[in-house]
Amino acid sequence: MLLWIFLVGFAAANEEFSSQQNSTRHAQYRGSQVLRVRNATESIRNLLKSLEGEKAIEIWKQSNVFGKFTDILVPSFTLSFVRQQFENLNATFRVMIADVESAMHEQIAIAPRKQSKNKNKNKKSRSYNLTFQRYHRISDIYGYLDYLVSTFPSICSIETIGTTIQGRQIKVIKISGSNAKFSFYIEGGIHAREWVSPASVAYIVRELVEYRSKNSFAENADYYVSPVANPDGYEFTHTNTRLWRKNRRDSDKSCPGVDLNRNYGYQWGGLGASRQSCDETFAGGNSFSEPESQAVRDFLTKIGPSVQAYVAFHSYGQYILYPFGYDKVLAPDSADLQKLGAKIAKNIRKSSKKKYKVGNSAILLYEASGGADDWAKGGVGIKYTYTIELRDAGRFGFLLPASQIEATGKEAFIAIKTITQEIAGIKRKKKSRF
Ligand code: 0X9
Numbered sequence: 001m002l003l004w005i006f007l008v009g010f011a012a013a014n015e016e017f018s019s020q021q022n023s024t025r026h027a028q029y030r031g032s033q034v035l036r037v038r039n040a041t042e043s044i045r046n047l048l049k050s051l052e053g054e055k056a057i058e059i060w061k062q063s064n065v066f067g068k069f070t071d072i073l074v075p076s077f078t079l080s081f082v083r084q085q086f087e088n089l090n091a092t093f094r095v096m097i098a099d100v101e102s103a104m105h106e107q108i109a110i111a112p113r114k115q116s117k118n119k120n121k122n123k124k125s126r127s128y129n130l131t132f133q134r135y136h137r138i139s140d141i142y143g144y145l146d147y148l149v150s151t152f153p154s155i156c157s158i159e160t161i162g163t164t165i166q167g168r169q170i171k172v173i174k175i176s177g178s179n180a181k182f183s184f185y186i187e188g189g190i191h192a193r194e195w196v197s198p199a200s201v202a203y204i205v206r207e208l209v210e211y212r213s214k215n216s217f218a219e220n221a222d223y224y225v226s227p228v229a230n231p232d233g234y235e236f237t238h239t240n241t242r243l244w245r246k247n248r249r250d251s252d253k254s255c256p257g258v259d260l261n262r263n264y265g266y267q268w269g270g271l272g273a274s275r276q277s278c279d280e281t282f283a284g285g286n287s288f289s290e291p292e293s294q295a296v297r298d299f300l301t302k303i304g305p306s307v308q309a310y311v312a313f314h315s316y317g318q319y320i321l322y323p324f325g326y327d328k329v330l331a332p333d334s335a336d337l338q339k340l341g342a343k344i345a346k347n348i349r350k351s352s353k354k355k356y357k358v359g360n361s362a363i364l365l366y367e368a369s370g371g372a373d374d375w376a377k378g379g380v381g382i383k384y385t386y387t388i389e390l391r392d393a394g395r396f397g398f399l400l401p402a403s404q405i406e407a408t409g410k411e412a413f414i415a416i417k418t419i420t421q422e423i424a425g426i427k428r429k430k431k432s433r434f
């Protein structure tokens with residue numbers, strides 16, 4: 001009894017401690033808002049650029065297309081100034097998140113678990129902590145991969161493909177198909193703050209392994225899955241700065257971090273990539289200067305030409321993007337990528353009613369060079385290369401509530417299933433459901 005009281009007391013104190021930690025950490029965003037501004041004119045676009053340069057705003061999501069929107073985070077101390085600037089230019093904007101700090105608190109709330117049909121199943125003690133009801137630290141994600149390898153050793157194995165600057169492992173789980181005709185590389189979490197990406201990639205892994213019997217299409221491929229491509233950055237968003245994007249390279253102490261999705265060696269250092277270490281899109285000192293991008297380069301080079309599909313999951317915006325991103329340049333087979341992308345979007349729409357836009361990333365969003373996807377397509381020659389921006393379309397942005405993890409994971413899984421079926425030449429039965 002005493003032990004029980006102690007344990008309950010300890011758990012409550014612990015929870016209180018971590019919620020206090022969250023409060024202090026998120027307090028830096030007190031009074032900040034997220035605004036959606038219409039890019040109606042060149043002068044509005046220039047204003048956004050200069051406000052970003054002065055650190056008066058942070059860009060969350062941008063589009064170079066006139067008439068589309070840019071989402072910005074405005075800290076409390078610049079809010080009235082920034083709003084005034086927009087009013088001066090007659091810029092149309094609306095408030096997406098009125099209180100960023102409380103949206104952060106809401107995001108980490110635990111979503112109610114769906115009632116399981118088999119009640120005993122929930123009671124069974126498990127040797128891992130991962131759920132899809134909340135966002136987890138990397139130890140829980142890796143703990144789940146370890147559990148799968150020990151429980152399903154005939155199909156799962158883990159390779160550590162590299163080590164980060166702070167000494168964390170970059171892990172890939174291999175899920176082998178009994179009739180594998182090709183390999184499929186799946187990447188999550190290259191951008192630290194896009195929490196729904198590692199969560200959705202873990203969801204895909206669960207489908208491919210634990211629910212394999214209802215996903216027999218998976219026998220056609222060997223999957224190599226890296227749920228957290230930027231471990232240092234991801235942990236930093238949990239312990240320090242929720243909206244951190246880059247890795248934690250600290251050669252410039254006052255402005256740490258390299259944007260790993262600008263560090264790959266295909267058309268490195270061109271449009272949409274910065275040479276300034278303080279910028280969110282800092283490309284690094286050279287192409288492949290970072291251990292995280294080197295690890296993926298070396299691993300993909302090693303597994304070689306069997307890889308026919310590469311999907312990088314990001315958030316947010318609900319886009320299915322294909323190369324190239326360094327400029328408005330299409331690959332010779334871009335019609336195939338558009339066609340399959342449209343199929344993915346259609347299947348997602350059928351399943352969850354959510355709309356995903358499909359297109360070339362430089363045309364649909366903006367030019368950005370040094371991306372992992374461009375290197376996968378242009379450097380390695382992987383035909384079906386996509387970057388998928390998961391939920392949502394802007395309501396919560398990076399602060400997507402945990403209650404949407406399962407539904408988002410399902411959409412990500414539909415993408416993987418649709419691509420596998422296409423490459424393996426599996427015709428979908430008319431009635432089959434995702
Ligand atoms: O800018 C990015 O790296 C991606 N968008 S995000 O908001 N998640 O940061 C899009 C990358 C598209 N691919 C390339 N431009 N190569």
Ligand code: ZN
Nearest residue numbers: 191194314315
């Ligand atoms: Zn991203």
